[in-house]
Every structure is written in C-alpha cells, then in structure tokens.
Amino acid sequence: MGPIILKAAESQGTTIEDRDILVVTQKIVSKAEGRIVSLNDITPSRMACELGCDTGKDPRLVELILKESRSLVRIDRDRGIIISETNHGFICANAGIDASNVPGGDSVSLLPEYPDRSANEIRTQIEAYVGNMEISVIISDTFGRAWREGHVNFAIGLSGINPLKDYKGTTDTQGQSLNVTNIAIADELASTAELVTGKALNIPVAIVRGYEYAKLENGDISVILRDEIKDLFR
C-alpha cells in the first residue's frame, strides 16, 4: 500500500510532510490485501441459510458475516439488519462486509484482518521512503451508530498516533478539572477525512496536516473498543 500511496501523491504533486496523518479508507486496504471474496465461492452453512432466509439477505453473505464475527449483537429480521461484533471487536452491521466500490457483481470486501498491522505497514513503508520524518496512519471505515441516523467514518486501525486525547489532570478555563477526560481523536480524524474522501469519489486517502497529536509508537485500536463488561448497550 505505501508505495501506491506515495506514487499517487507524487502524480498529484502532493508531498508528504513531517507529522502528516494519512487517513486511508478501508476499501483500498482490503483490496490491496486480497480481502475481496466472490460470493460464488461461498457455500453457506445451515445457520447462514436460515438467517439469510429470515433477514432476506444472501445466505452466502450471511456465511461471511458469521465467519467474520465473534458474536451476534442484534438481529432485526423484519428490516434485514444483522449487527455483530467482528473478530476484531468492532460492533457494526454485516461485520463490515460491503459490496460497494468492489469490482465484479458478486464480490464483496471483508475488513482487513489486522488493521493496526496494515496501518503500521503503510507507515513503515512511507517513512522509509520519505526519510527522517514521522507520520501516522489511520485506517477508516463507515459506521452506523446507535440512536443517530446517518453513517460516519471511524478509525479501525492506526499506527504512530495515540487514538485518545486524555485530559486527565488538566483543568478547564475556570481552573476546575474536566468531566470528559478522553476524546477519541482517531475517530474525529476519520470523520474529518470522510468529508474529503466521500463515498463515491474514488479518493481512498486523505492527508490531515497541522493537527498536533501525541505520537504513540505502539498505538492500538483496541483501546478505543469498550470492554463488553463496561458496555451498557449490547
């Protein structure tokens, strides 16, 4: 992925600068990593057939959803919705499996298997090329939310950046300690980038420049995923 991004940036006259944040959309990473599957190659299990029948979904897609999930969180049979916890721990519809912007009428993209590793690989490749600079990489995907309509982009993997901005120990403008101590800046950066990359624009990477972030060599998306035991909504 790194060389492709560098080549694309170069052809547009864009240079990478120190402390740039590259937000890379999931789809291009999945494509580069061969996470595209033809539904024709899938044989659904009995459970997938039943759930497919109940929800009106293609049983082969349901088979993939089950394979990519560690648990089912909600099923709405009437509206054909399957919300699961993916093997990574993301809670989303269809285990993040998606047919848009994938060539071949019957093909779908799965999420990258290890999005942090994907991000780290991209970062390492780009840093090796540009030399003497530190950058960070966020891999983003489009998520539905509880309670709110519309989708937004959140982070699914990262490298070189602390995904949480911790205000613990800092005070507000009145000298009082702050109520909200953790801002999920990785998700906010992913949302910011979506305004530029869009859904149908064929722009897979955005650069966020000038944002002061805390470097974290071994950043890890899992710190942004709430433990089930602490979660009031599953």
Place this chain on the structure above:
Amino acid sequence: MGPIILKAAESQGTTIEDRDILVVTQKIVSKAEGRIVSLNDITPSRMACELGCDTGKDPRLVELILKESRSLVRIDRDRGIIISETNHGFICANAGIDASNVPGGDSVSLLPEYPDRSANEIRTQIEAYVGNMEISVIISDTFGRAWREGHVNFAIGLSGINPLKDYKGTTDTQGQSLNVTNIAIADELASTAELVTGKALNIPVAIVRGYEYAKLENGDISVILRDEIKDLFR
C-alpha cells in the same frame, strides 16, 4: 451570539466568507442563553434523592437530569452513570448537563432549549451583518458512544445546511448502487471542529471553509435522531 462571534472574528483578523460553516460549541450558546444553573437553587425531588444516592451523584444534579429528560435509557448504579433521552431526543449521559468551563463552583450548564433555533438565530444575525452571503451554523456537543471508548463531538442543532448527505440514486466507481446511502455530515463537521476547539482551549467557534454542502433553509437536527421504534439499542 451572532454579534459576539463577529466581534471575536474581527479582533483576530478573521473574515466570514460565503458558504462558511460556523461550528459553535454548546457551552458558549448555553451561557449566552442563560442556561447556567446554580445547584444551590435546586431542591431535589424524592426520586432524584434516591437516584442520587444509588449512583453517587449530587441529588440536585440528578433533579436537573430528570427535568431535562423525557426518559431514562440506562442507569449503572455501580459506576454512577445515567444515560437518558433528553427532551430534544438526544441520548447521552447526564442529559448533556456539564460543570466544566462554567464559572462558579456549584454551577452547571444545561443544553440550549431549542438548539436549531439557537443556530438559526446566530446564522440570521451573521448573514444580516456580512450581507449577500450564505453561511450555515452547527451547534456541537461532546458525546459518549455505545461500544467505543472516548468522546467525540456531534451536532445538536443546525441552520442552513442539510445534516445528511444522501447518496441514494448515485452509483459507486463500479457503477453499482451504494449500500450506505446517508452520511451524517453534520456530525462529521462537528468532530472536525473539535480537533480545533478542544476541551480546555477556550475556543468556542471554528470555521469550516471549502466544504461543499447542500443548503437547506429549514434544516432540523431531528432528522438525525433515530425514531425509538427503529432503534435496536434502547
């Protein structure tokens, strides 16, 4: 609010330009609208006393949470968490009531009563001043989410902008119709602005410039709030 924002912009040498999006944080709007309450003036009801005792929260704060809410969604007594649906329909902790950046040790800020109206007022005032330009206004606040750690900023009110970007009827790069049809750009814009305004920085307004959005004269945050009947997580 409008004149204050214009004055602040002017004193910093910032001009407002056509189609700017002003993202205004909730706290400053609540202050301008007198939505600051001293807990000393609150007499808690019996229910507020009991819930306060159970959750370890100040009963006077609980009284305000109950007053600002149309229903309780989750209560975690052990960890002192009250998640409710506010009178506007937002699902969040403490009905959006917050003590940070509020002067006076016992004072808290309530959410604006009609955030769309607040946004509209700011927009009207600024458009009247700058003349012959169209701008839009988003009022933002900090939200916790289901499943994910860390808070992000989302929109709670708006004027002059369609909060949802609808891809219905458009096709992806492969000529197929898109799975995800609605992006909650108002929330993404609020998250983008948070990267600039921060929690402790005393920067209450950010300008987003150069983003192509669909104008909507009578924009309304309620379109972004999922109907209870369609919501799988309450």
